[in-house]
Structure formats: C-alpha cells, structure tokens
Amino acid sequence: MNVLDQCQQARLRADGNAVGSGGHTAALEEEPYLLTHADRMLLGALREDARVSYAGLAAAADMTASTAARRLAELRARGALFFDVDVDPALMGVTVSALLWMQISPAHLDTVATALAGHEELALVAATTGPTNLVAHALCRDAEALHTYLTRRLTREAITHIETTPVLRTYKAAATLRKP
Template sequence: MDDRPARPQREVRLLAKPAGLPGPEHFGVVETPVAAPAEGEVLVRNLFFHVFATLRILIASATQDTPLPSHQVQLRPADHALMHALRQDGRAAVGELAAGTGWSSATVSRRLDHLRACGAIFFDIELDPGLLGGSAKTLLWMAVAPAHLDEVATTLAHHDELAFVAHTTGPTNLVAHALCRDTAALYRYLTHGLGAVKAIRTLETAPVLRMLKAVGTITPAGPARVNR
C-alpha cells in the first residue's frame, strides 16, 4: 500500500448547457482533494475523458448547478414504434421512419427533434473492434519507476494499438488495453512497440478470451446494411 498522500484530482464539470454538440468552452477543470484508498480499494488515474452516451443525456437536460427535471417524458404510442425502428437501424431515413409510425415525414422530423431535445433519444456510434483490426484483445499490466510514470503513460497514450491507458496502485502502476489484429501483431507490438519503452520494468499480459459482460446493443442476426 502506498502511504504517500494522494495528489489532487481534476474534476471535469459542465459549466454551460450547449445548444448542440458540447465543446471545450462548456466544460471546466477543478482540482479537489482525493482521500487515500481504503483496504481493498484501488486508486486509478484516468488519462482521457470521454463523453459517453449517458452523459450526453445529462448535458442535454441540465447544467452543473441545475437539477435534472423531475417529470418524465410522456411517450405517445407511435413513439414506441419510432424507437423500435431506430433500434433496428439508427441510420434509417425519415421516410422509412414515417412508414413505420404512420406519421408524415415532417411529423417524424419534429418529433425526433423534440425527443432529442428532452433527452429521451440520443444517437451514438458503436463499433466492433474486430472491424478495425482489433480481434486480439489483451490487458497489459506494467510496472514503471515513479519518476518515469507520467512520461511512459503519455508515450503509450499515442500508441495506436492501445484503446485505454491508466495509472493504478499496487504491484503494477500502469494498465492498458491493447487491440491487435492477431497474436502475431500482438507479439510484434509487445517486442517492438512496448519493448522500445525502456522505463517499463515488468510487463504482464492477460489475453481476453471471451467477453461475458459489456456495454453495448444486442442486435438480431441479419443482412449487413449497405451504406447509401
């Protein structure tokens, strides 16, 4: 257990509600103290901030000092048909959505704008890492001298093979998630990519053989959609 006092953490706070997509001007960084981890806890340092889908709903609904509205959005019967069509194909054209709901195209557009504005519907992108050549998934646990920790983490953050890099406490102090095309590509990355980073003292690899639980959408098997 590291007995040194923890450094302040940086919180990313929403300062103003964006009219469209959020930008840097809508966020602020505030430093707050972090208590030392208790028994059985691990202190993790995040190097990157990602605006995930749920956070987008919060951004669309409130600012930092404004509570979320207590009322629920009242969905119409046709809204369920609209959402079902979007779950099947989030890229469906307005005309296709109109056919599925019985509304006109203009009504579908207005209703979509309203549901998106109140946070009932949001659009996000999910990609299978295998489509981008990331079929070999591996967790990497590294031990780095504290004096070189920030330098190594910053270097690894620019490696295309790594989807995630974070500081941790314990026997190892750096963790990363590697996505490689196959085991041969993983071997080349371990020996040439990570091997070139001399400050890494030890490295443990944990191949991910099967994913039992993850965030994502379950879609029925069917013909692939052709881009229009």
Template sequence: MTDSLTVDELDRQLLQALQIDGRAPFSAIAEVTGVSAHTVARRYHRMRASAGLRVVGRGAATRSRWMLRIRCAPDAAGTVAAGIARRADTSFVALTSGTSELLLVLDAVDEESAAVLLDRLARTPTIVSVTAQQLLRTVHGGPDGWFAKCGALTTEQVTALRLASSARTVPARTVPARDDVDRLLLRELGRDGRAGYPVLGASVQLSEASVRRRLARLQASGAVYFDLQFDAGRLGYHMVALLWLTVVPPALEATGAELARHPEVAFVAATTGGANLVAAVICCDADALYSYLTRRVAALHAVTQVETATVLRQIKQLR
C-alpha cells in the same frame, strides 16, 4: 445471416464517423464519404440488423471507478460474471485467459458503496480472491473510442465531421447538474443513441424542440457522449488484452499519453495498486499482440513491468 456480412471500406468509414459523432445525420456522413444519404442509411441498418452495431448514449463518469480482478472456483467464473453483468453499476465484465478469473469495472456512487460490494464479493463462497484498484484518471477512452482510430477517413473528412458536430451543439463551460429529465433521457439514449427527437421527447414528455436544446447542452458540456458497440473481429481484430503497467512515477502522465496515441489502445487509465497504469488493447491476433508488446510497449523506457491477460469473452464493453 450474421456470418455472411462482409465489412468493406465504406462500412469502416461509417463506423469511424459514428465514433466521432454518434448522432451525425446520414446526410452529413454522406457528404464527407461521397455517397448518397440513402446508401449510408442502408449500410447502417444492415450492420445494425446483421452485426449488432449499436450507438449508445453514455453519461460522463462522475462516480468512483474501480477495476476488480476476481478469481473464482473452477467452473464458477461464468455464473459469477453473468450475475455481475446484470448490475447497473458495472460497465465492463470479461472472462480472461485464466478461465477462472474475471475482470470488471465498477462505477460506484462513492467509496462506501464500493466497499459494500467488495465485502459482499469476498464473502461469496465461489469467489477465491478479489483485487481492487481505483481508477484515478481516464487518459483515453469514453468519448475517444477505438473505432475513431481505424483510419478509414482522411484528416480532412474527420475535421469536416467534427466541425459539423460542434455546429449542432451550444457552448457550455461547466457540466450541468443532472435532473430527473436528464436521467430519463440518458436511459433512452442508452437503449438507442440515435433515437429520433420525437421518440426522445415522448420518453421524457417534452417537446421535440426542448429535447433538442437539452441534448445539445448536455453534449456541449461533456455530460453525455456517444459510444459505438461493434465486434472488432469483423474488421480482422480478434485479440483483446488487458495490460497492467508499472511506470516510474515522474513519467506516469507522459507514458499514459503516449499509450493513448497507439492505434492498438482502446482504453488507458491511471490506477492505484502495484501497477499504476492499465490499458485495453485490440490486435489482429496473438502474433500481433506479441509484436505490440515487444516493440511498442518495450520502447516505453519508463515502463518497468508489464502483466498481460487476454480476454476470452467480453460480456460488457469497457468505456
């Protein structure tokens, strides 16, 4: 059933709309796409049932984030990756083209908890080496998901969706401190970002109106955002790669911003270590990745070195 699904232009429009506003009513998406709300709902549920489409609520990153490269003994990488993926403090886990190397992003509570995990990994017999880089600043990613770049919607349609989204939130100047109710709400949204207000209210034992106000406040302040999970291969993009770029320091910020504008780029962050930028890119195939490296990346004159690793299997999605 999964293999028989064909993604057409309306599906692409729906994916882009959900990346822009994961909780947009089907009626709002229908208005900008020119079809009925019933058609939008049917397409959404079809992709959810047959292709694993998910809208997921995420809490804004407030922790110490690290990217780890772990080299394992032969045939051990898959087992190690599965164990790490089960940890609540990992947000990305993938096996790379080296087959014995895995990459992960650790969302640590603080530097001390990161150090504890690093020490534990270093003492694991099947792990040969661990390299850790702290992510200093995320330039692109999180709320700015890759599906927002797919170009299925016009500029006018995107503007209309963003205006409708902002009208459903309330102004907020600061990120509110999360309480126990917020954490329970985020946990429920992590299971289904489009869960209805009655379901959310029951999960945190609040009225529908109270949950609606609380979620609007969290969204407006940036304390919560909605991410989209969908196999980009169904859109014809079968190659995912991580790039580590060494950039001359005066041009670091400008180069990161330029990378963020590339349609291929899903994630960019400034990092510690020998390379000071890391990026995740999504391309159609190996030839398209080669063209991206030799044209788009090669045109970034402040980049002095690039290391590339393709992803064989992604176990947790980068955000």
C-alpha cells in the same frame, strides 16, 4: 487502427466546431450546468433505448420533437451528453486481445501513461495499484501484430516490468447499467 477518418469523426460531433476531450466545446466547459426535469426525462428515455426517435423522446418528456432535438443539441454542446458506440473489434479485423500489466517508476507514470494513450493498438490505459501501476488493453489484428507492438513499438524506457495476459474469451464487457 483508426477506422474513421478525420472527416467522419467530425461528423459524429455535435457540430463542425472544434471539440475538446469528452465531446464538448471548450467555451461551454467552464459553466456548470444543472439538468432540468425535462433533461432527465430525455436522458432516461435514451438510457432505455438509445435509438429512440425524436418523436419518442418528445413523448417521454412531454414536449415537441423539435424541442427534444434542440434540448439534445444543447446537452451535447454542454458536454452533459455524448454518444459512445461499442463495436465488436472482430468487425475491424482484431483477433487478438491482451492485457498489459506494467510497472512504471512513479516519477514517470503520467508521462508513460499519456504516451501510451496515444497508441492506436491500446483501447484502454489506466493507472492501478498493487504489483503493477499501469494496465493497458491491446487490440491487434493477429499474434504477430501483438508481438511487433510489444517488441518494437511499446516504449520501454520507463517500464521496469511488463506482463502480457492474452484474453481468451470475454464473458462481460463494460456497459451502462440499467436500473431495474
């Protein structure tokens, strides 16, 4: 269920260059980067209000708006800053949410997890410990789509057991925590 086409996804990146995982270019990935005091001020202002203007960022970091824009572009290029947007799944036609608790043979865990990470129905795939060792969060347009995913699309060759837990109501979702 890709909502954005490739062109739209590319426009969200820092520039038109190929971008690796995490939103940063591979060329800058190797160099360690230490944040400056001004960088920390910019990031602090963004933490308080991610919609703040360049003028607002400039005021918070005691610099010009053009300098703030350049610093943000540099932080994005280095992978020190990326934008993560939360969208209500219902706006994209998702009405069914379920957690999939799976037992995978340890020898196949990385292979299965990597394959599942490519499934558009899954918003999260994570290794765990306990009675199961892999959890995934499925988002589907309706119960029939979830059933089809579980019975026809989900690769079961290395899954020894799966338990599906429908999410009835979400009381809190992941978000950036703010300091008081």
